[in-house]
Amino acid sequence: MKIKRTTIVIGCFLAELFFVNVTGQNKYQQHIQLPVIPQPNQVTLLQGSFSLTKDNGMILEMADSIRKQIMAYMVEEKEKPLYRHLVQISGKKKEKNNIRFIICPTQNIPTEGYHLRITQDSLLLEASQASGLFYGMQTLVQMAMNTENGQILPAVEIFDKPRFAYRGVMLDISRHFYGKDFLKKQIDLLAQYKINRLHLHLTDAAGWRIEIEHFPRLTSQAAWRTQAKWKDWWNGKRYYSTETHREAYGGYLTKNDVRELVEYAQKRAITIIPEIEMPSHSEEVLAAYPELSCTHQPYGPSDFCIGNEKTFRFLEEVLLEIMDLFPSEYIHIGGDEAPKTAWKTCLLCQRRIREEGLNGVDGLQSYLIHRIERFLNAHGRNLLGWDEILDGGLAPNATVMSWRGTEGGLAAVRSGHRAIMTPGAYCYLDSYQDAPNTQPEAIGGYLPLEKVYHYDPIPKELPDSLHHLIYGIQGNLWTEYIPTPEHAEYMLYPRALAVAETGWTNPDIKSWPDFHQRAMNAIEYMRHAGYNPFDLAKEYGNRPETAQQCKHKAFGKPVIYKAPYWHTYPAEGERTLTDGLRGGWNYNDGRWQGFVSSRRLDIVIDLEKTDTIHCIEADFMQLCGPGVFLPEQIKISISNNGNEFVPLTSWKHQVVRDDTLTIKRFTWKGEVSTRFIRYQAEASPTYGGVIFTDEIVVK
Numbered sequence: 001m002k003i004k005r006t007t008i009v010i011g012c013f014l015a016e017l018f019f020v021n022v023t024g025q026n027k028y029q030q031h032i033q034l035p036v037i038p039q040p041n042q043v044t045l046l047q048g049s050f051s052l053t054k055d056n057g058m059i060l061e062m063a064d065s066i067r068k069q070i071m072a073y074m075v076e077e078k079e080k081p082l083y084r085h086l087v088q089i090s091g092k093k094k095e096k097n098n099i100r101f102i103i104c105p106t107q108n109i110p111t112e113g114y115h116l117r118i119t120q121d122s123l124l125l126e127a128s129q130a131s132g133l134f135y136g137m138q139t140l141v142q143m144a145m146n147t148e149n150g151q152i153l154p155a156v157e158i159f160d161k162p163r164f165a166y167r168g169v170m171l172d173i174s175r176h177f178y179g180k181d182f183l184k185k186q187i188d189l190l191a192q193y194k195i196n197r198l199h200l201h202l203t204d205a206a207g208w209r210i211e212i213e214h215f216p217r218l219t220s221q222a223a224w225r226t227q228a229k230w231k232d233w234w235n236g237k238r239y240y241s242t243e244t245h246r247e248a249y250g251g252y253l254t255k256n257d258v259r260e261l262v263e264y265a266q267k268r269a270i271t272i273i274p275e276i277e278m279p280s281h282s283e284e285v286l287a288a289y290p291e292l293s294c295t296h297q298p299y300g301p302s303d304f305c306i307g308n309e310k311t312f313r314f315l316e317e318v319l320l321e322i323m324d325l326f327p328s329e330y331i332h333i334g335g336d337e338a339p340k341t342a343w344k345t346c347l348l349c350q351r352r353i354r355e356e357g358l359n360g361v362d363g364l365q366s367y368l369i370h371r372i373e374r375f376l377n378a379h380g381r382n383l384l385g386w387d388e389i390l391d392g393g394l395a396p397n398a399t400v401m402s403w404r405g406t407e408g409g410l411a412a413v414r415s416g417h418r419a420i421m422t423p424g425a426y427c428y429l430d431s432y433q434d435a436p437n438t439q440p441e442a443i444g445g446y447l448p449l450e451k452v453y454h455y456d457p458i459p460k461e462l463p464d465s466l467h468h469l470i471y472g473i474q475g476n477l478w479t480e481y482i483p484t485p486e487h488a489e490y491m492l493y494p495r496a497l498a499v500a501e502t503g504w505t506n507p508d509i510k511s512w513p514d515f516h517q518r519a520m521n522a523i524e525y526m527r528h529a530g531y532n533p534f535d536l537a538k539e540y541g542n543r544p545e546t547a548q549q550c551k552h553k554a555f556g557k558p559v560i561y562k563a564p565y566w567h568t569y570p571a572e573g574e575r576t577l578t579d580g581l582r583g584g585w586n587y588n589d590g591r592w593q594g595f596v597s598s599r600r601l602d603i604v605i606d607l608e609k610t611d612t613i614h615c616i617e618a619d620f621m622q623l624c625g626p627g628v629f630l631p632e633q634i635k636i637s638i639s640n641n642g643n644e645f646v647p648l649t650s651w652k653h654q655v656v657r658d659d660t661l662t663i664k665r666f667t668w669k670g671e672v673s674t675r676f677i678r679y680q681a682e683a684s685p686t687y688g689g690v691i692f693t694d695e696i697v698v699k
């Protein structure tokens with residue numbers, strides 16, 4: 001009998017992957033890596049193994065109501081061999097070989113934690129509450145899946161508890177709608193990996209996705225649009241349709257759907273957090289109820305009119321129905337990306353600013369957030385919002401979901417608020433997970449499994465005394481470019497498993513090579529269970545040029561910027577273009593330097609002595625979605641004194657908008673003697689955007 005591909009970690013030393021023979025001698029008693037995601041925090045391997053056979057007894061010591069719930073869960077999940085076995089033997093007590101599940105509230109076992117002790121003739125799983133027992137069961141299920149025949153478990157003792165209380169995944173069901181059955185299927189899998197929050201992005205311009213009795217047009221109109229694919233609709237006229245229209249695309253969760261989902265998730269220790277966007281991302285609401293907009297016209301601004309009391313009556317009615325459906329502590333109110341433009345000229349909004357003494361339109365946004373927070377608090381709930389809720393002063397009890405980097409989270413924590421970390425560069429699961437030319441079109445970025453795995457939600461600069469305010473981590477699946485449920489699974493898995501392990505497992509136990517192998521096994525399991533994960537075995541990886549530093553004649557030489565680089569994408573500043581480091585698939589990877597079109601790229605490299613050169617080459621990126629374009633014109637000139645330059649070569653390049661990521665290399669070859677090289681690149685006046693390059697290579 002063996003555990004598949006188990007890794008032993010001794011202190012900081014990572015042993016090679018090898019098979020542990022648990023029936024044989026094993027001198028390593030600490031920090032065993034089990035074939036389980038997320039890796040349990042304290043594992044000791046014992047002698048021998050425990051067999052799952054018809055001779056087992058099954059004892060459930062806990063309150064009746066919880067026992068019923070656990071039995072119901074195991075019956076629902078009985079395609080998993082372990083649960084099938086436990087259901088078959090439940091209620092039968094034997095002399096030995098008993099499986100005992102105990103929930104004892106007075107036990108000193110931490111929240112969500114569990115103690116599992118497997119010996120040759122007994123299996124004990126105990127917790128102080130139902131969620132802890134549930135997580136112990138998930139560990140057991142995965143151990144059983146990864147042993148031969150699923151019938152022999154290694155003798156082991158585990159004391160486990162999560163690193164973070166909040167371990168979330170967000171699904172955007174507005175941009176594309178996937179219904180109740182899809183959500184249940186994901187809840188099943190996420191729960192297995194000890195994710196405990198499912199955040200549903202229920203409303204956005206692309207469609208309102210939940211029944212609200214007070215406002216029927218939200219679902220008869222705002223839930224439907226004229227084109228199925230978000231991209232076609234967004235690049236087109238962005239019209240809404242009606243539920244009864246033959247060609248309308250959309251859908252929504254009925255109240256009964258939601259009740260069913262909430263109960264289904266609760267049984268799996270998952271809390272569903274609803275998100276209702278305000279004050280912006282609300283075009284669909286304002287199309288159905290234009291009186292809530294500053295212009296009183298549909299298809300106008302995306303922001304609610306905050307000067308109008310009708311807006312608050314609407315939001316409060318909606319939130320009352322939402323709170324009635326979702327028992328979660330948190331109600332997410334969005335709060336992100338408000339353009340605030342219409343507020344500047346709206347008489348009602350301006351009157352509100354005057355009467356309340358607010359600091360312009362930023363103060364107006366803050367007024368709404370504070371007022372909604374008071375409303376939620378009065379109903380026993382807390383407000384959760386994207387990090388823009390910090391603008392204009394954070395509402396007193398609010399929790400920040402930090403997406404624009406880690407600064408929002410840090411600011412929140414420093415002012416004594418909780419933060420949930422979900423920075424785009426590590427947690428946006430809609431980015432490409434492999435080389436873009438091998439993948440279906442994505443919104444951009446490059447976020448392979450390894451990068452997700454290496455993210456630590458606790459920023460290095462945060463003092464220990466504030467660590468407890470980092471409440472957890474969340475992976476976000478925005479779905480602009482994800483039209484089908486199968487595609488959503490492809491983007492979610494296995495990256496959501498890396499989020500799960502970071503959320504649960506202490507950093508000193510985490511091991512990338514071991515996790516990679518466990519993720520491969522999990523993918524095999526997922527396929528078997530009818531999911532559509534990304535095939536990690538075929539991963540191409542980052543751009544080959546990134547693998548090693550490129551030494552050339554301009555390497556380490558000074559660069560003079562005739563026009564500044566864009567401060568948003570500085571990479572390594574003035575060293576970037578001669579540091580020998582080539583960029584990867586992501587313009588945001590700290591190796592590509594950005595130049596906005598108004599300023600263009602115009603630099604001079606000083607070789608510090610006159611030298612004979614034979615080649616000058618540079619790569620440029622194009623990714624039209626986020627506005628990254630190849631240059632239209634490139635000029636190279638040379639000089640021996642740094643003042644008078646003579647042209648060496650130039651290119652005119654026809655910029656064409658497309659859907660793919662392109663990296664194009666411009667190369668000059670010849671022979672010339674020079675000390676200074678001036679490199680200029682200009683954007684197309686038609687497209688503008690940002691020019692990105694990573695290195696000017698001189699040979």
Ligand SMILES: [Zn+2]
Nearest residue numbers: 294305346349
């Ligand atoms: Zn207004």
